[in-house]
């Protein structure tokens with residue numbers, strides 16, 4: 248039997264040469280505890296059914312697979328939308344957060360911290376914390392608290408404390424740094440709910456497993472709708488959790504897996520291997536190893552690194568990671584709004600932009616494309632309005 | 638084989654004194670090497686030289702600010718090593734940096750560059766036991782002592798393994814948290830110092846949050862000495878130079894010797 252490209256990592260937390268556990272000694276016991284707790288929980292039918300029950304009744308799963316007829320007609324390729332934006336709180340982030348919140352309860356911890364870029368992971372974390380009665384603190388770059396003001400208010404409304412991070416580039420990368428600094432001091436009572444497939448082992452694996460529900464559902468839905476697998480599976484990539492989740496349902500098929508990065512944060516292609524935030528992966532950095540600041544219209548993708556499993560899938564040729572620019576993203580944002588009546592998150596608009604750009608070019612006419620619509624765009628409307636008015 | 642760092646610290650310990658290791662962010666100011674010399678002359682047993690990194694997750698606001706200032710001055714590992722050529726501080730120098738700086742250069746090349754710059758030890762706080770084997774081998778080959786860290790939450794069995802593999806000294810992190818000035822010495826400092834001393838006869842230095850001579854005396858009681866960083870960097874960030882740094886270090890020296 249051949250192992251699947253997206254296999255379970257070994258005890259060293261490696262995906263090929265990427266991954267690992269590059270954390271201070273103070274965090275090692277917690278990483279080992281979390282690995283043991285997740286391994287046991289994931290093999291426990293009781294935990295699974297509790298988690299699946301929450302996904303169904305609280306998060307509104309399964310999310311629909313929709314034939315995007317108008318967009319398909321426009322582009323000349325058949326586009327199927329996996330509607331993760333219909334989840335409670337408006338994005339795929341809730342899938343991961345509910346899993347980690349359940350685990351937090353199992354580990355007996357009472358405090359739940361998170362980093363956030365666009366605010367979607369922060370909102371999902373604040374939501375789960377309210378539901379489970381956990382104290383929640385969310386770290387958010389100061390730049391992002393301004394870009395995503397409404398999400399700050401939503402988190403506060405849900406009872407979370409939002410801490411604006413003023414160090415470094417004041418975006419997602421620095422929010423992760425600050426969350427790690429908090430966690431080093433509070434690890435005995437606090438769980439750090441990382442929002443993407445990044446960080447020290449077991450996070451990249453655990454978050455992918457909590458997100459694989461997207462791919463597993465989509466695989467079954469594609470079977471029903473088109474009687475097989477699509478030619479392409481496309482998702483945007485910040486840290487890469489929505490992409491990893493949907494790819495996980497198709498890694499053993501012939502479907503081409505495409506992770507779309509922002510041009511200003513294309514760690515895969517424009518970066519080199521580096522070690523930051525607890526893992527080894529592709530990273531935008533200078534010749535001396537100083538991390539560079541990413542630049543993207545979308546706060547959720549404004550990150551100089553990428554989850555280690557994506558670096559591995561790229562290295563073995565199983566997935567490709569092109570990028571699109573901000574102008575193409577804005578066009579895609581409008582395109583989906585006008586053709587299908589769905590306002591996508593700016594993050595998800597990256598995936599749409601790549602399909603729109605490559606339909607009839609790299610994507611042969613008549614192909615079937617499964618596109619992960621990771622989130623809804625309500626949070627971005629004010630920002631886009633401002634940009635379009637300039 | 639015991640290296641220059643460990644043998645110096647052992648010799649000074651055997652001489653009956655508590656060890657004092659002040660820290661400076663390399664490249665912080667044009668005269669940082671003069672500060673370094675002044676600290677050595679004021680009674681340091683070794684000096685920790687920070688190689689600034691853009692994302693120092695184990696550091697609090699003071700060392701973050703120092704790192705940012707050094708980077709803004711154009712400091713790179715290479716420029717810092719160049720600054721050090723020809724400088725003989727008279728005490729061992731220990732680098733402190735994050736793994737990405739090492740990783741980017743490559744373990745062997747980086748260890749070689751440290752050795753060439755006269756740095757005989759290195760502390761890489763985001764490289765735990767599970768990930769440090771190749772760095773330990775490369776640094777040993779270059780004659781650089783790889784200092785490992787223990788934390789208050791480190792279990793006994795793990796503590797013994799870390800002490801066994803650490804070179805130069807064992808860095809006992811005094812508290813759960815990041816670097817930065819504190820008003821008191823954490824209760825955990827004495828506990829981790831005693832636990833570490835119980836399993837190794839390598840020098841054990843306590844660091845993180847030691848801000849005053851009184852705190853240094855308290856923290857050194859159960860250990861072989863202390864590392865002092867943020868409080869000293871605060872003085873330099875506020876405009877102090879070699880004289881102020883020397884006065885600071887000698888106040889610690891006197892308190893520890895009293």
Ligand SMILES: Cc1ncc(COP(=O)(O)O)c(C=O)c1O
Pocket residue numbers: 338339364365366367368442443444483484485486487488489490546547548592594595621622623
């Ligand atoms: C809607 C949406 N999609 C995607 C992302 C990017 O995260 P990831 O790459 O982990 O899916 C975010 C992050 O904020 C998001 O809010």
